[in-house]
Amino acid sequence: MSSDIDTLFKHADSQVADILNKALSDKEISPQEGLRLYNATGLDFHLVGMVADEIRKRRVGETVTYVVNRNINFTNVCIKQCGFCAFSRDFREEEGYFLPTEEIVRRAKEAYELGATEVCIQAGLPPDMDGDLYEKICREIKKEIPDIHIHGFSPEEVLYGASRAKTSIRDYLERLKESGVNTLPGTAAEILDQSLRDKIAPGRISVKDWIEVIKTAHSLGINTTSTMMFGHVETVEDRVNHIVKLREIQKETGGFTEFVPLNFVHSEAPMYKYQLHEGIKQGGSGNDVLLTHAVARIMLNKCIDNIQMSWVKEGQKMSQLLLMWGANDFGGTLINESISTSAGSEHGQLLRPKEIRRMIREMGRVPAERNTNYKKLRIFDKEKEIEEGLDNITDASQFGSYTELIKINKFHYVNPRRK
Numbered sequence: 001m002s003s004d005i006d007t008l009f010k011h012a013d014s015q016v017a018d019i020l021n022k023a024l025s026d027k028e029i030s031p032q033e034g035l036r037l038y039n040a041t042g043l044d045f046h047l048v049g050m051v052a053d054e055i056r057k058r059r060v061g062e063t064v065t066y067v068v069n070r071n072i073n074f075t076n077v078c079i080k081q082c083g084f085c086a087f088s089r090d091f092r093e094e095e096g097y098f099l100p101t102e103e104i105v106r107r108a109k110e111a112y113e114l115g116a117t118e119v120c121i122q123a124g125l126p127p128d129m130d131g132d133l134y135e136k137i138c139r140e141i142k143k144e145i146p147d148i149h150i151h152g153f154s155p156e157e158v159l160y161g162a163s164r165a166k167t168s169i170r171d172y173l174e175r176l177k178e179s180g181v182n183t184l185p186g187t188a189a190e191i192l193d194q195s196l197r198d199k200i201a202p203g204r205i206s207v208k209d210w211i212e213v214i215k216t217a218h219s220l221g222i223n224t225t226s227t228m229m230f231g232h233v234e235t236v237e238d239r240v241n242h243i244v245k246l247r248e249i250q251k252e253t254g255g256f257t258e259f260v261p262l263n264f265v266h267s268e269a270p271m272y273k274y275q276l277h278e279g280i281k282q283g284g285s286g287n288d289v290l291l292t293h294a295v296a297r298i299m300l301n302k303c304i305d306n307i308q309m310s311w312v313k314e315g316q317k318m319s320q321l322l323l324m325w326g327a328n329d330f331g332g333t334l335i336n337e338s339i340s341t342s343a344g345s346e347h348g349q350l351l352r353p354k355e356i357r358r359m360i361r362e363m364g365r366v367p368a369e370r371n372t373n374y375k376k377l378r379i380f381d382k383e384k385e386i387e388e389g390l391d392n393i394t395d396a397s398q399f400g401s402y403t404e405l406i407k408i409n410k411f412h413y414v415n416p417r418r419k
């Protein structure tokens with residue numbers, strides 16, 4: 001780093017300066033040191049961001065990646081009632097929907113024809129689900145579009161699928177792989193602390209099972225992402241411990257492609273709406289969001305190279321800022337976003353590739369389209385813009401929205417007990 005930064009270090013808190021120097025020497029940052037960085041204020045706060053940015057530069061350079069993808073949340077009917085989830089409906093509720101496999105395939109095909117390389121499939125856990133439903137969906141998608149990458153089924157869904165199919169996690173993952181699943185979203189992690197999970201989402205997949213699904217997937221050559229939901233009832237210690245757990249898994253398996261901090265979207269989340277927990281927050285504040293990405297970059301140095309921000313949760317301008325605080329990936333175009341939107345996020349459901357590229361360029365960085373496993377497909381290092389596929393969509397309502405889905409009869413979930 002430049003001598004200007006060295007000068008700034010001289011004015012910083014000596015403990016913070018030592019930790020940051022250690023990070024710059026590529027040494028592992030302990031949970032206590034991570035915690036100290038999290039509590040940085042004033043000049044120290046800015047230095048944490050500068051060091052995260054420097055480490056980002058060393059690990060992945062100046063390109064900022066994104067993936068052209070579509071989310072398909074094929075049902076919102078779920079047997080669980082996680083306190084942070086405004087997306088799910090009980091099977092008796094009027095607003096339950098369930099997309100038939102033909103519609104899922106149609107949506108995947110439509111996205112593929114507009115340039116998508118990935119479909120991200122996640123949904124609620126409907127009661128009485130056939131154990132082979134996920135496999136059937138994947139087979140049908142691959143039959144029509146063999147090239148599309150299926151990024152599908154969170155550890156919670158894998159566990160549910162395995163129990164519905166009455167088989168082991170390993171066997172079930174093998175079956176999913178065989179039917180076309182390429183990678184898994186590392187969602188359903190929230191904070192990997194059992195007592196906290198028991199509080200915010202009783203009955204949610206346990207820490208032990210989450211780790212088992214992830215490690216088993218990695219051992220079968222199925223990469224996953226990794227995530228953390230922050231800004232609700234957790235402490236900063238919980239976050240640091242969560243990041244360390246992910247770091248330990250990564251050292252063992254090397255199967256995480258990225259880490260995504262997910263800011264809690266509060267307004268419609270039941271645990272906030274009904275004030276179920278004392279002191280529950282409205283998501284992380286601006287400086288908290290910046291620090292969370294920066295501390296993650298510093299603590300995951302040499303372990304997980306890609307730190308993704310969520311534009312759906314943070315909005316476009318905060319996402320741009322995060323590119324200076326350790327993040328190097330803009331995530332996906334999404335096309336249909338239901339989870340954050342239903343919880344009250346107002347940042348939209350689709351970002352066209354050209355809009356992502358513009359935002360990256362505005363920050364002086366180089367946009368690159370990637371595939372799900374972070375292989376760069378195209379680097380846009382020339383200023384000249386192209387417009388193709390999804391870029392040319394003027395009316396995003398053609399893709400349908402979550403609000404429509406829960407209202408229209410066509411995809412209404414039929415309560416099996418009324419059949």
Ligand code: SF4
Pocket residue numbers: 078079080081082085086087088123124125156
């Ligand atoms: S987070 Fe997932 S498992 Fe929990 S209620 Fe929502 S859809 Fe169901």
